[in-house]
Amino acid sequence: MGWFISSGKLRDLGVLGMNERNIDYISRHNERRLFPLVDDKLKTKKLALAAGLKVPDLLGVVRYQHQVREIAELLHNREAFCIKPSKGSGGKGILVIHDHDDEQYFKPNNQALSLVDIKRHTSNILAGLYSLGGQPDKAIIEDLIHFDEQFIHYSYEGVPDIRIIVFRGFPVMAMMRLSTAASDGKANLHQGAVGVGLDIATGVASHAVQFDRPVTDHPDTGMPLTDIRISDWHRLLHMGAHCFEMSGLGYLGVDIVLDARHGPMLLELNARPGLAIQIANSRGLSGRLQSIEAIGDQVMTAEERVAFVETQFA
Amino acid sequence: MQQKIPFYLLIILLVGLGLGSAVYRHLNLEVPWLPGEIREVWSVEARLEFTAKGEGVVVQLAIPRSQPGFTLLEQGTASPGYGLSYLTEEDTPAVRWSTQQAAGKQVLYYRARFLLDPVGSPAWAAPPPIAPAPILPEPVTLAANRLIQQARQQSASQITLAAQLLNALLSENQQVQLLEQNRDQPAAAMLLMRLAGISARQVTALRLRHGRRNQETHQYLMVYEGDEVAFFNLSTGKEGRPQRLLIWEMGDRPLTDLEGGRNTRVSFAMQRDVVSVQQAIEQKYQDDSAAQVSLHSLPLQEQQLFRGLLLIPVGVMVVMLMRVLVGLRTSGTFMPVLIALALMQTALGAGLAGFVLIVASGLIVRSYLSRLNLLLVARISAVIIVVILLTATFSVIAYNLRIVEGLNIIFFPMIIIAWTIERMSLLWEEEGGTEVMKQGGGSLLVALLAYMVMSNSYVQHLTFNFPGLQLVLLAFVLLLGSYTGYRLIELIRFSPLTPQDQSGALPGKNASVDNRKPE
Ligand SMILES: Nc1ncnc2c1ncn2[C@@H]1O[C@H](COP(=O)(O)OP(=O)(O)O)[C@@H](O)[C@H]1O
Numbered sequence: 001m002g003w004f005i006s007s008g009k010l011r012d013l014g015v016l017g018m019n020e021r022n023i024d025y026i027s028r029h030n031e032r033r034l035f036p037l038v039d040d041k042l043k044t045k046k047l048a049l050a051a052g053l054k055v056p057d058l059l060g061v062v063r064y065q066h067q068v069r070e071i072a073e074l075l076h077n078r079e080a081f082c083i084k085p086s087k088g089s090g091g092k093g094i095l096v097i098h099d100h101d102d103e104q105y106f107k108p109n110n111q112a113l114s115l116v117d118i119k120r121h122t123s124n125i126l127a128g129l130y131s132l133g134g135q136p137d138k139a140i141i142e143d144l145i146h147f148d149e150q151f152i153h154y155s156y157e158g159v160p161d162i163r164i165i166v167f168r169g170f171p172v173m174a175m176m177r178l179s180t181a182a183s184d185g186k187a188n189l190h191q192g193a194v195g196v197g198l199d200i201a202t203g204v205a206s207h208a209v210q211f212d213r214p215v216t217d218h219p220d221t222g223m224p225l226t227d228i229r230i231s232d233w234h235r236l237l238h239m240g241a242h243c244f245e246m247s248g249l250g251y252l253g254v255d256i257v258l259d260a261r262h263g264p265m266l267l268e269l270n271a272r273p274g275l276a277i278q279i280a281n282s283r284g285l286s287g288r289l290q291s292i293e294a295i296g297d298q299v300m301t302a303e304e305r306v307a308f309v310e311t312q313f314a
Numbered sequence: 315m316q317q318k319i320p321f322y323l324l325i326i327l328l329v330g331l332g333l334g335s336a337v338y339r340h341l342n343l344e345v346p347w348l349p350g351e352i353r354e355v356w357s358v359e360a361r362l363e364f365t366a367k368g369e370g371v372v373v374q375l376a377i378p379r380s381q382p383g384f385t386l387l388e389q390g391t392a393s394p395g396y397g398l399s400y401l402t403e404e405d406t407p408a409v410r411w412s413t414q415q416a417a418g419k420q421v422l423y424y425r426a427r428f429l430l431d432p433v434g435s436p437a438w439a440a441p442p443p444i445a446p447a448p449i450l451p452e453p454v455t456l457a458a459n460r461l462i463q464q465a466r467q468q469s470a471s472q473i474t475l476a477a478q479l480l481n482a483l484l485s486e487n488q489q490v491q492l493l494e495q496n497r498d499q500p501a502a503a504m505l506l507m508r509l510a511g512i513s514a515r516q517v518t519a520l521r522l523r524h525g526r527r528n529q530e531t532h533q534y535l536m537v538y539e540g541d542e543v544a545f546f547n548l549s550t551g552k553e554g555r556p557q558r559l560l561i562w563e564m565g566d567r568p569l570t571d572l573e574g575g576r577n578t579r580v581s582f583a584m585q586r587d588v589v590s591v592q593q594a595i596e597q598k599y600q601d602d603s604a605a606q607v608s609l610h611s612l613p614l615q616e617q618q619l620f621r622g623l624l625l626i627p628v629g630v631m632v633v634m635l636m637r638v639l640v641g642l643r644t645s646g647t648f649m650p651v652l653i654a655l656a657l658m659q660t661a662l663g664a665g666l667a668g669f670v671l672i673v674a675s676g677l678i679v680r681s682y683l684s685r686l687n688l689l690l691v692a693r694i695s696a697v698i699i700v701v702i703l704l705t706a707t708f709s710v711i712a713y714n715l716r717i718v719e720g721l722n723i724i725f726f727p728m729i730i731i732a733w734t735i736e737r738m739s740l741l742w743e744e745e746g747g748t749e750v751m752k753q754g755g756g757s758l759l760v761a762l763l764a765y766m767v768m769s770n771s772y773v774q775h776l777t778f779n780f781p782g783l784q785l786v787l788l789a790f791v792l793l794l795g796s797y798t799g800y801r802l803i804e805l806i807r808f809s810p811l812t813p814q815d816q817s818g819a820l821p822g823k824n825a826s827v828d829n830r831k832p833e
């Protein structure tokens with residue numbers, strides 16, 4: 001019982017399916033030529049900086065295999081950092097190091113990696129092991145994000161991030177993603193992170209899921225997940241809405257992290273955001289998407305759009 | 315919706331074109347819808363034997379041509395020392411052998427292969443003009459006229475008249491005896507037809523019976539009436555043409571014509587082969603334009619290649635179905651199709667065992683390689699080499715154990731397998747064995763499904779013989795590509811959204827607003 005739902009009911013609930021998302025939203029609202037902007041994190045970073053959004057500091061980029069040899073020098077005076085494939089997705093190939101002594105590099109769970117491991121990982125990234133379609137890639141070395149104190153009990157060994165689905169510039173649904181022991185310091189849902197649905201108007205938690213199934217408490221810290229409330233929510237909505245003008249993508253997943261020192265920063269943009277957000281919010285996306293389509297082509301500023309969302313989707 | 319109309323028109327066009335071409339091939343080229351239909355091909359050999367007088371020899375033998383019921387596939391002769399020409403433009407086709415000098419017993423062979431072909435053959439030759447009645451002695455004319463008169467009273471048409479006359483000839487009454495005084499029965503019959511004004515010809519026919527030799531020909535009477543043609547056996551008077559009666563000669567002439575020899579004797583041997591319809595069609599339309607026969611006109615090896623190639627779209631469609639309608643994920647989009655193709659070359663059990671063996675041993679090798687800290691390209695290359703070596707070893711072992719299917723392991727796409735091994739081993743490191751089993755199992759499951767569809771004999775028959783159906787597949791794939799409904803697994807994935815769950819919203823929801831931390 002309860003393990004199956006009829007497609008008629010799903011439609012009544014306004015749940016967006018994968019096929020419909022691909023055809024009616026992604027391919028209709030996202031121009032293909034814009035994809036490289038968001039599929040390449042380096043490009044996204046430049047774009048965001050140009051648009052005046054804050055992003056995690058870039059410590060270095062490894063483009064060629066021979067540079068892999070010098071990676072120890074590059075990392076030497078950085079205590080904590082994150083190595084990730086520029087064209088990766090879904091948390092694949094992301095290595096978070098929170099401490100090192102030039103020989104041993106420690107992951108958030110204090111597992112030690114040798115320099116050789118780091119080099120191999122970087123070299124794999126360059127060879128395209130984690131990139132879309134296996135194309136050659138660059139490795140990005142990014143400053144570690146120090147997440148906001150208030151989430152210390154909600155996230156296990158990793159940085160939580162906030163995903164906002166932005167449709168034609170309107171933030172339509174949001175969730176917070178908390179890393180768990182299963183997700184290895186990354187906040188990607190199918191790696192085992194917990195998704196907590198956030199009220200789009202207020203940033204207050206509602207439901208939560210892990211592995212597509214409802215949960216009430218954080219599996220590692222045991223904290224009740226629905227106590228979460230994001231401060232300064234209006235500013236995050238504004239950031240999300242702004243990413244529409246910045247990227248030109250009509251159907252967009254905006255990933256934001258809350259850094260303890262620098263406040264909200266844009267982590268990455270996603271042209272094919274996943275659908276699990278609907279389970280985390282326990283509601284379908286279609287209704288809101290349609291009410292935004294109904295507005296038509298009328299031009300609105302980011303501020304106006306956020307105001308619309310705050311009143312209409314409250 | 316409006317932009318969708320051209321799309322649906324395109325779909326209809328594709329389906330129409332595809333089905334149309336298939337129906338065309340079925341109707342005009344007799345390609346059957348189902349596999350396994352067979353046709354008979356008859357090899358007939360005429361043996362011409364005579365004694366040469368020691369001077370120049372010119373000898374003609376009447377030869378058959380395509381006719382309703384039979385299509386001539388090929389013909390040839392065996393006649394060492396003789397010049398040869400085919401006289402096929404004549405009214406009665408013949409083969410002519412000639413030589414400067416020959417003495418003693420001579421044996422010449424003519425061979426033809428006929429397809430027993432119930433449809434689509436040329437019509438019978440037009441009826442001959444009725445020759446004026448010859449001048450005969452008074453009593454003979456009288457007797458003949460009497461017979462004709464009697465017969466006419468008992469008949470309604472030319473054909474029934476001919477039947478009555480032949481019947482009369484068989485009874486040994488006076489008039490018949492008079493008629494047959496200085497001519498044999500066939501000649502008497504022909505005479506009666508002429509006098510009665512019936513357009514008819516005397517033909518020489520051969521009854522085909524499997525594995526017979528030394529067969530003689532039979533004389534038949536062919537009677538025309540309008541578009542109708544009737545056959546009568548001249549020695550029994552019976553009407554009708556047995557299905558395997560090959561009309562050898564239709565010109566009222568003797569079978570052979572010999573200059574420079576004597577004691578001619580013609581005898582026939584015949585042999586039946588059963589061939590598949592495809593083979594039969596292939597031979598029948600050998601000379602026609604390649605466009606019409608398409609793939610059948612290619613050399614056998616290329617045909618084999620295309621057989622496999624044309625199955626790929628079917629496999630691709632299975633994968634698409636599984637992804638779009640069911641929502642299964644596979645490692646590598648069309649990798650399952652490649653596995654399925656490989657399985658088709660091997661036996662299923664041996665193929666699966668081989669596949670699992672290669673991937674498993676590859677994983678072991680890969681786990682060692684991962685300790686060597688190599689570049690990705692180098693690692694994959696190393697895996698490829700090792701996998702090929704393993705394959706060779708397994709093949710040799712299998713061969714020595716007399717497992718012949720074992721040899722077919724080589725059909726697996728090695729590069730793709732190596733890449734799969736690499737990905738799976740990473741998956742293993744990152745997410746553990748269960749995830750490997752899940753994705754690998756998913757790919758294998760889809761591969762098996764694709765294999766089952768692709769190895770189905772009906773599917774193989776249809777894809778190869780009706781290439782036009784690819785357009786229908788294309789239309790179907792396009793339609794699938796615009797399907798926006800839910801996938802099967804989404805019905806499970808989104809089941810937590812079932813309304814009753816909502817009523818029991820998570821506890822603490824209200825508390826969260828009050829208990830929020832001061833900032
Ligand atoms: N600089 C960083 N510091 C700490 N954690 C990070 C950093 N960058 C990424 N992460 C972690 O990895 C996750 C995925 O990163 P993201 O850049 O969104 O890549 P992907 O495209 O693979 O999702 C984030 O949610 C976060 O938990």
Ligand SMILES: [Mg+2]
Nearest residue numbers: 090091255268
């Ligand atoms: Mg992300």
